[in-house]
Amino acid sequence: MKESGRKNGTVRPIVKWAGGKGQLLPTLRQFYPTNFRRYIEPFAGGAVIYLTLKPSLAILGDSNRDLIECYTMVRDKIDELIKALKTYAPHVADKEFYYEVRDRNATDLTLVERAARFIFLNKTCYNGLYRVNRDGKFNVPFGKHERPPRLYDEVNLRGVSLLLRNAELVAGDFEETVQCASEGDFLYLDPPYHRSGNSHFTAYSVDGFTENDHMRLARTFRTLHARGCKLLLCNSDTNLVRELYRDFMVIPVITNRAINCISEKRSGFPEVLILNHGEGHL
Known part of the structure; x- marks a missing residue:
C-alpha cells in the first residue's frame, strides 16, 4: 500500500476543544x-x-459520540449541515437563545440538526468546554466573548469535509x-x-x-x-x-x-x- 503523505493547504479545526494541540x-x-x-x-x-x-x-x-456524530455529518452531509448552521449564525451573541438550544432534547433532532446544534454550542459556550452532567446532558454555561464568535467558515468547513472522506x-x-x-x-x-x-x-x-x-x-x-x-x-x-x-x-x-x-x-x-x-x- 502507498505510504501516507502530506499535502499543501491549510485546514483548521471546526470546533474548539480542551487540550487542542495547535500551539504544540x-x-x-x-x-x-x-x-x-x-x-x-x-x-x-x-x-x-x-x-x-x-x-x-x-x-x-x-x-x-456527539463529536464523532458531528464529524460524520461534516463528512457525509456538508450541504445540509451548512444550511442548518445558517439558521444559528444570527444568534451567536444571544444568551437566551443559547440556553433554549442547550435545553433541546437531542434525540428529537435529525443527525444534521444535532451536528449544527453541537457546533453552535461549542462556539458560543464558555471557552469551548465540553462537559456533561450525570444524565449525559451538556451543561456548560453561555460564554463571555469580547466580540461575537464566528460560527463557521464555509470554505474551511468544506475543506474539512473533503479531508474526512479519507x-x-x-x-x-x-x-x-x-x-x-x-x-x-x-x-x-x-x-x-x-x-x-x-x-x-x-x-x-x-x-x-x-x-x-x-x-x-x-x-x-x-x-x-x-x-x-x-x-x-x-x-x-x-x-x-x-x-x-x-x-x-x-x-x-x-x-x-x-x-x-x-x-x-x-x-x-x-x-x-x-x-x-x-x-x-x-
Missing part, C-alpha cells in the same frame, strides 16, 4: 515518522494533527479504535490528561477518564509497540505517567493551557511526549 504543532512535527501506512487517532478531539498531516488513509475515534470514524473507547492497528501504522495518542494539581478539565464524557484508564492505555501502548506501530503520545508530566512509560523515550515540554477560568493560569503547564520510534528510543 511545531514541536510535534519533529516527531512524526517520515513514512507510515495509515494514521490512527483514538482521541480525536479537534483533530488538528489529522487536519495538518492530511494522511490519505486514517481512522479517527473518540469516546465523545477517514473511518469510530465512536467508542480507544481500544476499539486501535484494535486493527498493525505494523507500519502511525498512532497519535492524546488522552484526557492524568490529573495533577493544576489540571482540572479531564472529564469530557459522563464516564470520565480514570487512573485505571491511564494504566490500560499504557498496556495498549506496549501492545501496539509489539505490533510494530509507530507511536506518539502526549500527557501531563506526572510521576505516574513517567512510570507507566519508563521504557520509552520521554521528552518534557511546556505548554499553555487554553481552558482555565483564570487567564493567568493558562501558561507554563509541564507535559511530556512519549515515543517508541526515532533516535533515543530505549
Whole structure:
C-alpha cells in the first residue's frame, strides 16, 4: 500500500476543544515518522494533527459520540449541515437563545440538526468546554466573548469535509479504535490528561477518564509497540505517567493551557511526549 503523505493547504479545526494541540504543532512535527501506512487517532478531539498531516488513509475515534456524530455529518452531509448552521449564525451573541438550544432534547433532532446544534454550542459556550452532567446532558454555561464568535467558515468547513472522506470514524473507547492497528501504522495518542494539581478539565464524557484508564492505555501502548506501530503520545508530566512509560523515550515540554477560568493560569503547564520510534528510543 502507498505510504501516507502530506499535502499543501491549510485546514483548521471546526470546533474548539480542551487540550487542542495547535500551539504544540511545531514541536510535534519533529516527531512524526517520515513514512507510515495509515494514521490512527483514538482521541480525536479537534483533530488538528489529522487536519495538518492530511494522511490519505486514517481512522479517527473518540469516546465523545456527539463529536464523532458531528464529524460524520461534516463528512457525509456538508450541504445540509451548512444550511442548518445558517439558521444559528444570527444568534451567536444571544444568551437566551443559547440556553433554549442547550435545553433541546437531542434525540428529537435529525443527525444534521444535532451536528449544527453541537457546533453552535461549542462556539458560543464558555471557552469551548465540553462537559456533561450525570444524565449525559451538556451543561456548560453561555460564554463571555469580547466580540461575537464566528460560527463557521464555509470554505474551511468544506475543506474539512473533503479531508474526512479519507477517514473511518469510530465512536467508542480507544481500544476499539486501535484494535486493527498493525505494523507500519502511525498512532497519535492524546488522552484526557492524568490529573495533577493544576489540571482540572479531564472529564469530557459522563464516564470520565480514570487512573485505571491511564494504566490500560499504557498496556495498549506496549501492545501496539509489539505490533510494530509507530507511536506518539502526549500527557501531563506526572510521576505516574513517567512510570507507566519508563521504557520509552520521554521528552518534557511546556505548554499553555487554553481552558482555565483564570487567564493567568493558562501558561507554563509541564507535559511530556512519549515515543517508541526515532533516535533515543530505549
